Amino acid sequence: MCDTNSMDQHIYLDFDSKPDIKKSNRPFLKRSAKRIGLCVIAIVTTAVLSSGLTFAVLYFNGNYYNSGGKHQSSVLNISRSCENFELDILGNNKCTQSNDRTVSNLNFRVKSIGTRCPIDWYKNGAACYLIRHEKRTWFQARDFCRSHGSDLVSFHSKAEVDTLPKNQLKEEPYWTGLNEIDHKGTFKWSEGTPLDYTNWNLYEPNHWNNFEHCVEMEHFTHRKWNDGNCYISQSFICKLSLTDKCGNDNWSLYNGSCYLFNPPDDTKLSWTAARQLCLRKGADLISIGSDNEFSFVLSQAFRSSRSVKWIGLNDFALIGKYKWLDGTVSKNLTWANTEPNNNQHYCVYFGRLGNIYDADCETKHEYICEKVL
Numbered sequence: 001m002c003d004t005n006s007m008d009q010h011i012y013l014d015f016d017s018k019p020d021i022k023k024s025n026r027p028f029l030k031r032s033a034k035r036i037g038l039c040v041i042a043i044v045t046t047a048v049l050s051s052g053l054t055f056a057v058l059y060f061n062g063n064y065y066n067s068g069g070k071h072q073s074s075v076l077n078i079s080r081s082c083e084n085f086e087l088d089i090l091g092n093n094k095c096t097q098s099n100d101r102t103v104s105n106l107n108f109r110v111k112s113i114g115t116r117c118p119i120d121w122y123k124n125g126a127a128c129y130l131i132r133h134e135k136r137t138w139f140q141a142r143d144f145c146r147s148h149g150s151d152l153v154s155f156h157s158k159a160e161v162d163t164l165p166k167n168q169l170k171e172e173p174y175w176t177g178l179n180e181i182d183h184k185g186t187f188k189w190s191e192g193t194p195l196d197y198t199n200w201n202l203y204e205p206n207h208w209n210n211f212e213h214c215v216e217m218e219h220f221t222h223r224k225w226n227d228g229n230c231y232i233s234q235s236f237i238c239k240l241s242l243t244d245k246c247g248n249d250n251w252s253l254y255n256g257s258c259y260l261f262n263p264p265d266d267t268k269l270s271w272t273a274a275r276q277l278c279l280r281k282g283a284d285l286i287s288i289g290s291d292n293e294f295s296f297v298l299s300q301a302f303r304s305s306r307s308v309k310w311i312g313l314n315d316f317a318l319i320g321k322y323k324w325l326d327g328t329v330s331k332n333l334t335w336a337n338t339e340p341n342n343n344q345h346y347c348v349y350f351g352r353l354g355n356i357y358d359a360d361c362e363t364k365h366e367y368i369c370e371k372v373l
Contacts, residue, residue, distance in 0.1 A: 141236035149255030151191035152177030175236035178215035274367035283371035285312035287324035
């Protein structure tokens, strides 16, 4: 046992107070007898480990003070508007720092080339299409499409109609997004694009009995349109318009965000390096905010690579309290059995079965970037 009268054995790790780096090297033990020497070694070892933990928490939480007492921001709290990411371990960088949380980035050149459709969708021009054969009312079909980040289909040319995959279409009508629900007498697309093309069948629309306010694409009239009862359940088509906002890598567009699931060269990086790469692309490591987003991510993340992926979940700010990089708390993911299992594993990766694992942040994995539009 150590002599409690000869030394102070209490070591505190205070995450709420601002650290004074000047004090980190201050000697706090005196030489003593051999019996006390063993305790000194144990205490020093504990202090070193605690100091390392404190540095990690403060570093990644984005707050520390330099030797002059001046508050600075760490590498992981820099603005996404930085144009140069030459960073040292203290977070000093050559980019212009800002508190602006927008995702503008002069080095990020947006292109539609390379943007791909989600699995089970097919691409035609600048859009992705999903043909569904379960029977839903017009309202249910619209809600389904919107829950997947899209909307009921809109058509803007005869060529667009003609290029629908005939091997996926059955001899039955399909709901489209055209309707006059909120504006009787004036048909509009549900996703707001202009009505610049029509393909009405003969004598349509006829507003039969004044309750046909939604438009279906028929099968027996060369895919011409008919206004129908919105509460009839039938098949439908979703359309996801690709924009030029995602980038020239293999980005996928879903519900207002662009996702990069697999680096083109299968590069594996540490958590910090992966996040810096995402930031350079005008994005960040992914933050999953809903069950629908989780389902989408799980369906896409392992299409071309079965390697686990770094995500934005971490407990740098407070050990055991995991949060996404956008500050929200995780409610949609499930820990694998016995996870999390290490207080010094601050980073989290995504497994193939949808479970998550804590891990050493220096371990190299693939990653998922998300760019919120």
